[in-house]
Amino acid sequence: MNLVTVSGPPSSGKTAVILKTIESYQKQEISVGVIKFDCLYTDDDIVYEKAGIKVRKGLSGGLCPDHYFVSNIEEAFAWGQKENFDVLISESAGLCNRCSPYIKDIKAICVIDNLSGINTPRKIGPMLKSADIVVITKGDIVSQAEREVFASRVSMVNPKAIVMHVNGLTGQGSFELGTLLYDKKLDTDNLKGKELRFSMPSALCSYCLGEKRIGADYQMGNVRKINLEK
Amino acid sequence: MSATVIGNKSIKELLDKYTFAQSFLEQNNLVIDGKEHLTMKEYLASFTVEEAEDMALDPHTILMGFEEYIQQMLSFLGEDKSDVESLTINAGKDKTGKQESFGSFTIKTGEIIAIVGPTGSGKSRLLGDIEWVAQRDTPTSREILINGEKPDFKWRFSTSDKLVAQLSQNMNFVMDLTVAEFLDxxxxxxxxxxxxxIIEKIITCANDLAGEKFERELPITSLSGGQSRALMISDTAILSKSPIILIDEIENAGIDRKKALSFLLSQDKIVLMATHDPMLALLGDKRIVIKNGGIHKIIETTKEERSMLKEIEAVDQKVQNLRASLRQGEILKPESFN
Known part of the structure; x- marks a missing residue:
């Protein structure tokens, strides 16, 4: 089975892009499943089901969503194998713009939209910088010039990536994206021992453990102070 | 030049040799101040483990990316203006699997081709085939040739060199910049x-197309629909390298559409225009009729149609005049229509 990890800021159009891409697979009889990771709430699983796509969701709740992803992707992978998928797509929102759920040797897609502002590419960390393919959405509502500037900024922080425009509404570009996702030769048997492309931020402080009070007295563990001096 | 070579060059050397390297460092949030004498490798090694982790910085990836970026920019700068002179579409099949009947269709630069057909009939797919330079590997099995030959696959993946630039009715400017800053x-x-x-030229041309002139210091988001369209067309024609321009309806307001089209053609572009406006459609040399996801037929604009164009233009002109009168605060009378 192929595993493909799709990530990107909230509301950038990940689900729409994945749906359109899977649509292009249905004629080719490639079976696809989706595992959707989110934090507090998602009804995207219903959207996938409506489209006839097998889906499971995981909500991280009080845990860091990306940590939750890594701790569960192996099980999700096993589910996909049991279902006999050709491709399992994992979808997760990059919530602090730093992390990425990308795994070495597993195809990594970042979805980001034209409306997010031209400085966004430099604000996003490994989620954008270490992706193999960057999909830019919402190109139908901004000018050609803005599309060009945005794409060139993306390319500057991740020159190695293939940058593509996909329209989540009409599906323009999704067939093309689909041809880049599935590759029988990239089939993987299991994820055990595989590594993340980038470490997750280290954090273990009293707030991680449920502390709610403000004040230095209550802060323990990995705490760092802001520098307000000019 | 390999990543190792770049790593061993001093930052000053790199910046002197490649002026564009500055923006790479900037976009990757690498502050150089006072460290120009270090080699790239030394510079990247000067971050502590904690600093690197805070910046989510991986020196190896940066070096590899830097090399790739320099290569891309060099090849981009080395290319002359696009050398696309013609685009050929070889027939495939429609949604039902029926063979398209047109055989082969070639469009040359300087030609306008209208695309007509109901929403959802397959216009996006046709455009998709062109952008992806389809090689019988898309759902329509069409084949696209450039200058009569199998195209370079760079058109599929290059960020700076796209085959098709798009202008559509729904497009807006979203950046918070003035016209001049934006063009810059x-x-x-x-x-x-x-x-x-170039910036002067774009503004002049846009003002020439727009019904109402605008200043260079105006925020782009406050331009009127017509002014925005005029600026988009002028900017795309002059700055965009894409040899093919797809226009998805231009509303008949605040912009001289005929002039806009001839302006695009003067820049050696191939213009594809999805429209059901008779004036625009008849300006085209031919029109592609899309049905059931396929090209149903290709119609050459007839002499009779051309002769109707004059009348249509006259009607269009009358409506434009009424519009102008309204804008001036005048009262419309039946005569104003004559």
Whole structure:
């Protein structure tokens, strides 16, 4: 089975892009499943089901969503194998713009939209910088010039990536994206021992453990102070 | 030049040799101040483990990316204006699997081709095939040739060199910049040399197309629909390298559409225009009729249609005049329509 990890800021159009891409697979009889990771709430699983796509969701709740992803992707992978998928797509929102759920040797897609502002590419960390393919959405509502500037900024922080425009509404570009996702030769048997492309931020402080009070007295563990001096 | 070679060069050397390297460092949030004498490798090694982790910085990836970026920019700068002279579409099949009947269809630069057909009939797919330079590997099994030959696959993946630029009715400017700042930013990303002249030219042309003139210091988001369209067309024609321009309806307001089209053609572009406006459609040399996801037929604009064009233009002109009168605060009378 192929595993493909799709990530990107909230509301950038990940689900729409994945749906359109899977649509292009249905004629080719490639079976696809989706595992959707989110934090507090998602009804995207219903959207996938409506489209006839097998889906499971995981909500991280009080845990860091990306940590939750890594701790569960192996099980999700096993589910996909049991279902006999050709491709399992994992979808997760990059919530602090730093992390990425990308795994070495597993195809990594970042979805980001034209409306997010031209400085966004430099604000996003490994989620954008270490992706193999960057999909830019919402190109139908901004000018050609803005599309060009945005794409060139993306390319500057991740020159190695293939940058593509996909329209989540009409599906323009999704067939093309689909041809880049599935590759029988990239089939993987299991994820055990595989590594993340980038470490997750280290954090273990009293707030991680449920502390709610403000004040230095209550802060323990990995705490760092802001520098307000000019 | 390999990543190792770049790593061993001093930052000053790199910046002197490749002026564009500056923006790479900037976009990757690498502050150089006072460290120009270090080699790239030394510079990247100067971060502590904690600092690197805080910046989510991986020196190896940065070096590899830097190398790739320099290669891409060099090849981008080395290319002359696009050398696309013609686009050929070889027939495939429609949604039902029926063979398209047109055989082969070639469009040359300077030609306008209208695309007609109901929403959802397959216009997006046709455009998709062109952008992806389809090689019988898309759902329509069409084949696209450039200059009569199998195309270079760079058209599929290059960020700076796209085959098709798009202008559509729904497009808006979203950046918080003035007209001049905006064009400056676009010109910079296109690496043009005589930035100032080009920006002037774009503004002049846009004002020539727009019904109402605008100032260079105006925020782009406050331009009227017509002014925005005029600026988009002028900017795309002059700054965008894409040899093919797809126009998805231009509303008949605040912009001289006929002039806009002839302006695009004067820049050696191939213009594809999705429209059901008779005036625009008849301006085209031919029109592609899309049905059931396929090209149903290709119609050459007839002499009779051409002769109707004059009348249609006259009607269009009358409506334009009424519009202008309204804008001036005048009262419309039946005579104003004659």
């Amino acid at each position: 930013l676009h010109a910079e990303s296109r690496m043009v040399e005589n930035k100032k002249d």
